[in-house]
Amino acid sequence: MSDKQGFMKALKCRECGREVPLTATHVCEFDFGPLEVAYDYELIKKSLTREVICSRPQTMWRYRELLPIAGEPTVGRQVGYTPLVKADRLAKALGIRELWVKNDAVNYPTLSFKDRVVSVALSRSVELGFKTVACASTGNLANSVAANAAAAGLDAYVFIPSDLELGKVVNSLVYGANVISIKGHYDEVNRLCAEIAGKYGWAFVNVNMRPYYAEGSKSMGFEIAEQSGWRVPEHTVVPMASGSLLTKIHKAYQEFTKLGLVPESKWKVHGAQATGCSPISVAQKAGLDFFKPVKPNTIAKSLAIGTPADGFYALKVMKETGGHGDDVSDDEIRDGIRLLAENEGIFAETAGGVTVGVAKKLIASGKIPAGSSAVLCITGNGLKTLEAMTGHVGSTREIRPSLREFEAVMAQDKPELVAR
Amino acid sequence: MAASKKTKPVAKKTALQSSRMWLMYPPKLIKHPVIWELGHKFAVTTNVRQASVTDEIGIVCLELEGPASELTASVKWLKKLGVNVEPVELSTMES
Numbered sequence: 001m002s003d004k005q006g007f008m009k010a011l012k013c014r015e016c017g018r019e020v021p022l023t024a025t026h027v028c029e030f031d032f033g034p035l036e037v038a039y040d041y042e043l044i045k046k047s048l049t050r051e052v053i054c055s056r057p058q059t060m061w062r063y064r065e066l067l068p069i070a071g072e073p074t075v076g077r078q079v080g081y082t083p084l085v086k087a088d089r090l091a092k093a094l095g096i097r098e099l100w101v102k103n104d105a106v107n108y109p110t111l112s113f114k115d116r117v118v119s120v121a122l123s124r125s126v127e128l129g130f131k132t133v134a135c136a137s138t139g140n141l142a143n144s145v146a147a148n149a150a151a152a153g154l155d156a157y158v159f160i161p162s163d164l165e166l167g168k169v170v171n172s173l174v175y176g177a178n179v180i181s182i183k184g185h186y187d188e189v190n191r192l193c194a195e196i197a198g199k200y201g202w203a204f205v206n207v208n209m210r211p212y213y214a215e216g217s218k219s220m221g222f223e224i225a226e227q228s229g230w231r232v233p234e235h236t237v238v239p240m241a242s243g244s245l246l247t248k249i250h251k252a253y254q255e256f257t258k259l260g261l262v263p264e265s266k267w268k269v270h271g272a273q274a275t276g277c278s279p280i281s282v283a284q285k286a287g288l289d290f291f292k293p294v295k296p297n298t299i300a301k302s303l304a305i306g307t308p309a310d311g312f313y314a315l316k317v318m319k320e321t322g323g324h325g326d327d328v329s330d331d332e333i334r335d336g337i338r339l340l341a342e343n344e345g346i347f348a349e350t351a352g353g354v355t356v357g358v359a360k361k362l363i364a365s366g367k368i369p370a371g372s373s374a375v376l377c378i379t380g381n382g383l384k385t386l387e388a389m390t391g392h393v394g395s396t397r398e399i400r401p402s403l404r405e406f407e408a409v410m411a412q413d414k415p416e417l418v419a420r
Numbered sequence: 421m422a423a424s425k426k427t428k429p430v431a432k433k434t435a436l437q438s439s440r441m442w443l444m445y446p447p448k449l450i451k452h453p454v455i456w457e458l459g460h461k462f463a464v465t466t467n468v469r470q471a472s473v474t475d476e477i478g479i480v481c482l483e484l485e486g487p488a489s490e491l492t493a494s495v496k497w498l499k500k501l502g503v504n505v506e507p508v509e510l511s512t513m514e515s
Contacts, residue, residue, distance in 0.1 A: 303515070
């Protein structure tokens with residue numbers, strides 16, 4: 001293992017394959033294709049075994065040879081290894097033999113899978129000598145950058161749209177981050193953030209640090225395979241915003257297979273979107289290998305990316321693995337959240353409702369066979385999107401402190417108990 | 421007395437900037453020579469780095485170089501024409 005680059009070899013263009021040094025850069029200067037981290041798998045094979053992994057603490061860093069840092073992690077050392085829950089009641093409700101829920105709603109410290117990507121991006125930023133980190137975000141990413149930067153003593157700049165709900169702003173401000181709200185249409189904000197990232201020389205986690213940042217998502221796939229008993233599940237349903245998580249979970253399965261950590265097998269990775277922002281699933285259903293940009297209009301704000309940066313690659317993975325894409329309406333998203341909460345006691349954010357809703361559709365249509373086993377990826381906590389469920393989960397029934405009034409309520413619910 | 425030396429006034433140079441973007445054309449614009457027209461209307465140098473054109477959509481990865489005001493005007497013109505313009509990073513704003 002080299003001191004300067006660990007088990008990484010280079011950054012490699014996903015389009016032309018050209019390799020560039022492991023710096024803070026994200027597009028190939030030749031064709032502007034996205035850069036991805038390439039590893040020395042021969043070297044990793046000598047170092048990473050099941051025994052080594054099992055001997056390490058239960059965090060995402062137990063797979064550190066396959067994550068893009070040169071030395072030991074310095075930011076987010078407790079992130080990951082969230083529960084893989086056997087969801088028997090939900091399986092019955094959805095009509096499938098076996099179902100598992102990978103629950104990143106309880107990821108540390110900010111209750112979403114973004115803590116995985118951010119801790120990798122910030123650990124690498126520290127290695128590259130950055131003192132200031134930044135991101136542009138409407139929610140989970142902002143919270144995670146603010147929290148992890150605070151814990152690491154880094155200066156953080158978080159850019160948000162000016163119309164963001166107060167609760168989400170507080171979730172970043174509380175950590176002492178510099179929060180800049182930008183007035184303007186989405187595409188203007190998007191272009192400004194790209195300009196700022198280019199001009200200020202900060203570690204902009206989802207721009208110039210993107211090749212490292214995105215690799216953090218693989219840890220979710222590694223954990224799923226290990227927690228499934230060192231095998232890749234037949235079916236994995238993944239929510240899609242940029243499409244990056246889906247491609248990285250597939251890459252994680254490929255890497256574990258290549259290293260002999262899991263046996264060779266066939267797996268399918270399915271992608272879930274909200275109908276109000278479904279460029280990737282619409283393209284998949286139409287059999288296209290490109291997507292058309294859309295203007296998002298959905299309660300699943302965390303998936304609302306109309307021009308998904310990894311959409312093309314997500315389509316490719318679904319095609320290669322035989323996976324399917326589908327999408328669900330806002331009402332179906334709320335139903336999905338309720339199904340997961342009422343059957344498994346897990347309160348997911350709207351993206352979780354999308355995943356459950358799409359899994360339900362894929363099972364009903366036979367695209368995920370009823371006799372098979374599937375893993376659903378839940379990426380964020382429902383406490384972050386309470387507004388989506390407000391007014392849709394029933395209401396309390398108020399009584400005075402009187403047994404008679406309580407029994408009047410019980411008479412409606414369980415009259416047999418009152419009659420005793 | 422020596423005659424004072426006349427100096428030719430130096431034209432004030434405008435700093436050039438470059439911008440990298442994805443253009444996505446709807447089907448109605450696929451036959452339209454958008455990039456040719458852009459290069460004639462504005463003081464910008466155009467350089468196509470990637471392109472894919474089908475019956476359904478035209479996608480072009482373009483590098484533009486020119487004065488900042490011309491770059492801004494170019495993007496405004498492209499959007500008015502109906503072309504979707506995104507930075508090469510596509511979405512920088514995530515959840």
